[in-house]
Amino acid sequence: MSRRFEQLSAAQALELIGSLSDSSGSEDDLSSESDSEEDVLYQVVEEPDTAPDVSEEREQPVRVVQRHLTKSQKTLAEADLRMHEPTAAGQYEVRQRGSVLAQWNTENEPTRRRRGPANILREAEGVRGDAKHVTTELDAFQLFLTSEIIDHVTSCTNKRLERVRQRKAAELADNTWKKTAHRYQPVTVTEMRAFIGLCILRSFYTDLRLEQLYDDTLGPAVFKATMGGKRFGTILRYITFDDTDSREERRKGDKFCLIRELFASFDENLRRHYSPSECITVDESLLRFRGRCPFKMYLPSKPGRYGMLFRTAADANQRYFWKLWPYSGRPEAPERAPPYVQLDGVNATVRYLVQEVMGSGRNITLDRFYTSVPLAEELAAERLTVVGTLNKNRRLLPAELTSPQNREPGSSMFAFRNGVTLTSHCPKPGKVVLALSTQHETPMVDERTRKPEIILYYNSTKGGVDVVDSMLETAMGKPTLRRWPTAVFFMMLGVAQVNGFTVLLLNRGSTGGGDRRAMRLALGQELVKPRLQERLADPVGLNKDTLGALAAVTGQKAARQQLPAAAERAARGRCVLCLQELGGGRGSGHRQAKEKLPKYPPCGRCSEFVCKNHSTSVRMCDACGDDDV
Structure with missing residues (x-):
C-alpha cells in the first residue's frame, strides 16, 4: 500500500484544529505545537500501488521517497527555532512630509497555525500529461x-x-x-x-x-x-528562425521578432509538461553575448557581464525552468507590439511570470530587485505568499529596522502589518539584512545560527534560478557567435536538456539527481x-x-x-598511388604534373583507380574463366 496526502478544506481543517484544542485543555498549548497544527491540515489516504488482487491479500510495503536536500535546506530542516521576544511593545511609524504612510506593530496578532490557508498547495506537483510516459533522453528532449x-x-x-x-x-x-x-x-x-x-x-x-x-x-x-x-x-x-520577407515590418513593434514566434512556442512547452512545487523562484538570467544586439545589457554582477537579459521563473526544489521572458527594450512603434513584449515596472513583471499559478497557494521567492511591500500585499490578495530580501530605500519601511546603529551583531527585529512580516537581522556591526514574508506569521529565530526563520527559508529557496543557470551554461556548449538569434537558439537547446533530464529523472524515481x-x-x-x-x-x-x-x-x-556495367567501364581516374608519390604540393608545377597522369579503370575490390604499374593482371584460360572464383 502507498500513502498519499489528501488536502482537507479550510472548514474541515478548522474543525479538526478546534477538536484538538478542546482535548489539549488550552489554546496556549496548541499554539506552541506548530508541527501538530500543520499536520492536521492533511489526512493520510491508503491506496494500493497496483490493482487489488482478491486471491492475495497481503499488505504491500510503503514506499517513501525523500527529496534530495541542499545544504541550505538541511540548515532550515535542522534549525532549532524559538519564539523571538520583542524588546518593547509598540508601533513603528513611517512618515513623509508630516503624514503617516504606514504603521508597523512590534507584535503580531496571536495565530492558531504556523502557515495560513493561502500557503496550502491544492494541486499535485511534478510531471504531468504525456510527459509521464517518457523513458529516453531523446523523447524527453523533444517534449520541449x-x-x-x-x-x-x-x-x-x-x-x-x-x-x-x-x-x-x-x-x-x-x-x-x-x-x-x-x-x-x-x-x-x-x-x-x-x-x-x-x-x-x-x-x-x-x-x-x-x-x-x-x-x-x-x-x-x-x-x-x-x-x-x-x-x-x-x-x-x-x-x-523567422520569415525574412516580413521581418522589417515586424521589427518596428518587436526587436525580438527574429525568434519571437519560435521562442513563444518553446516557452509554452515548459509549463505544459510540469507543475511546479510549493515554491517558485523569480530571478534574472544573462545570456552571454558580445556581438551586435539592439537590446544588449551590461550587468556587472552576472558572469560574462554583457548579454541578453531574461526574467526567469524556476522551481525552487527541482532543476526546472518554468517560464522565461526576454527583455528586448522599447520598440520603435509600441502600438504595433505584440502582447507582453513590454512590461511596465517590476510588479508587472512578477505578476506576468506567476500569472499561471495565481490562487494556487504557492510561495514566490524574490530577491531585493523585485521585493516590495505593495507587491507582497497584491500577491497575498491572489493567494500567493512572498519571501524575499529588501533594499533599505524601499517605501513603507520603518527607520528603526533599516538603521544599523546601536545594533548588536546577531540580533533580529520584527515588525508586522496587514499580514506582512518584516525582519531586520544584523549579521555584523554596521550591516543590516532586511527580509519580508507573507508566509511566516510568527517571529521565529534559530538558536544555533541566530538567524530568523524567514532568512533561513529564503536561503533554502533563492538558488532556484542560479543553479539551473550554471547547468545551462554547461549544457549549451555555445561557440563564439555573431548573430544573437542563434545564441538564443542555443539557450533553448540548453533549457530543453535541463528540463528534459529533470522530467526523465523524476519518471525514473530519482530524487537525488543523476x-x-x-x-x-x-x-x-x-x-x-x-x-x-x-x-x-x-x-x-x-x-x-x-x-x-x-x-x-x-x-x-x-x-x-553499385554502378551499371556501362558506367563502371566508363569510370576512369588517375591512380591513387601515383598521386601519393607526387605528394601534397601546391602550385602550377604540381598541377601540371598531376594533369599529365593518365586515367585508368578502378580496382575490382576497393574501387580505387589504379594504373598498370601498381596493379597485377591475372592470365586465365577460357575454361578457368567460366568457373566461379
Missing part, C-alpha cells in the same frame, strides 16, 4: 524542442539558403561555384537534427574551435562522420544516429577520411556504390 519547432527552423533556413545560392551563383566563377555549391544545398530534417546533436556534443569539447573539431588528430570522429566542417559552418552561419553528463552524451548520439545511417547507405561523394571516421563511429563499412 518539438518536431514542429525543428520543421519550422528547417523551412526558414532553406528559404535563406536559396537566396544565398542565387547570390553565390551570380557572384562566383563557374569553376569555383561547382566546387562549393554542395555546401548550400537545402537542409533536410534529419540533417538539422544531426546539426543539433553535434551542437550538444560540442559541449564536451568547448576548448576546441570548429577547425580543430574537424582536425584528423585533435577532433572526435563523430563530427567528420556526421557532416563536413564546411557544411556545419554553413548551417551555423545561415540558420534562420548523471546528466552521460544523459547529454546519449542524447547527442541519438540525434546524429539517423544521419550516420543515411551516409552509410549512400556514401556517394565521401572521401577516404570521412569513410574511415564513419566506420570508426558506427563499426560498419559504408555500402559499396
Whole structure:
C-alpha cells in the first residue's frame, strides 16, 4: 500500500484544529505545537500501488521517497527555532512630509497555525500529461524542442539558403561555384537534427574551435562522420528562425521578432509538461553575448557581464525552468507590439511570470530587485505568499529596522502589518539584512545560527534560478557567435536538456539527481544516429577520411556504390598511388604534373583507380574463366 496526502478544506481543517484544542485543555498549548497544527491540515489516504488482487491479500510495503536536500535546506530542516521576544511593545511609524504612510506593530496578532490557508498547495506537483510516459533522453528532449519547432527552423533556413545560392551563383566563377555549391544545398530534417546533436556534443569539447573539431588528430570522429566542417559552418552561419520577407515590418513593434514566434512556442512547452512545487523562484538570467544586439545589457554582477537579459521563473526544489521572458527594450512603434513584449515596472513583471499559478497557494521567492511591500500585499490578495530580501530605500519601511546603529551583531527585529512580516537581522556591526514574508506569521529565530526563520527559508529557496543557470551554461556548449538569434537558439537547446533530464529523472524515481553528463552524451548520439545511417547507405561523394571516421563511429563499412556495367567501364581516374608519390604540393608545377597522369579503370575490390604499374593482371584460360572464383 502507498500513502498519499489528501488536502482537507479550510472548514474541515478548522474543525479538526478546534477538536484538538478542546482535548489539549488550552489554546496556549496548541499554539506552541506548530508541527501538530500543520499536520492536521492533511489526512493520510491508503491506496494500493497496483490493482487489488482478491486471491492475495497481503499488505504491500510503503514506499517513501525523500527529496534530495541542499545544504541550505538541511540548515532550515535542522534549525532549532524559538519564539523571538520583542524588546518593547509598540508601533513603528513611517512618515513623509508630516503624514503617516504606514504603521508597523512590534507584535503580531496571536495565530492558531504556523502557515495560513493561502500557503496550502491544492494541486499535485511534478510531471504531468504525456510527459509521464517518457523513458529516453531523446523523447524527453523533444517534449520541449518539438518536431514542429525543428520543421519550422528547417523551412526558414532553406528559404535563406536559396537566396544565398542565387547570390553565390551570380557572384562566383563557374569553376569555383561547382566546387562549393554542395555546401548550400537545402537542409533536410534529419540533417538539422544531426546539426543539433553535434551542437550538444560540442559541449564536451568547448576548448576546441570548429577547425580543430574537424582536425584528423585533435577532433572526435563523430563530427567528420556526421557532416563536413564546411557544411556545419554553413548551417551555423545561415540558420534562420523567422520569415525574412516580413521581418522589417515586424521589427518596428518587436526587436525580438527574429525568434519571437519560435521562442513563444518553446516557452509554452515548459509549463505544459510540469507543475511546479510549493515554491517558485523569480530571478534574472544573462545570456552571454558580445556581438551586435539592439537590446544588449551590461550587468556587472552576472558572469560574462554583457548579454541578453531574461526574467526567469524556476522551481525552487527541482532543476526546472518554468517560464522565461526576454527583455528586448522599447520598440520603435509600441502600438504595433505584440502582447507582453513590454512590461511596465517590476510588479508587472512578477505578476506576468506567476500569472499561471495565481490562487494556487504557492510561495514566490524574490530577491531585493523585485521585493516590495505593495507587491507582497497584491500577491497575498491572489493567494500567493512572498519571501524575499529588501533594499533599505524601499517605501513603507520603518527607520528603526533599516538603521544599523546601536545594533548588536546577531540580533533580529520584527515588525508586522496587514499580514506582512518584516525582519531586520544584523549579521555584523554596521550591516543590516532586511527580509519580508507573507508566509511566516510568527517571529521565529534559530538558536544555533541566530538567524530568523524567514532568512533561513529564503536561503533554502533563492538558488532556484542560479543553479539551473550554471547547468545551462554547461549544457549549451555555445561557440563564439555573431548573430544573437542563434545564441538564443542555443539557450533553448540548453533549457530543453535541463528540463528534459529533470522530467526523465523524476519518471525514473530519482530524487537525488543523476548523471546528466552521460544523459547529454546519449542524447547527442541519438540525434546524429539517423544521419550516420543515411551516409552509410549512400556514401556517394565521401572521401577516404570521412569513410574511415564513419566506420570508426558506427563499426560498419559504408555500402559499396553499385554502378551499371556501362558506367563502371566508363569510370576512369588517375591512380591513387601515383598521386601519393607526387605528394601534397601546391602550385602550377604540381598541377601540371598531376594533369599529365593518365586515367585508368578502378580496382575490382576497393574501387580505387589504379594504373598498370601498381596493379597485377591475372592470365586465365577460357575454361578457368567460366568457373566461379
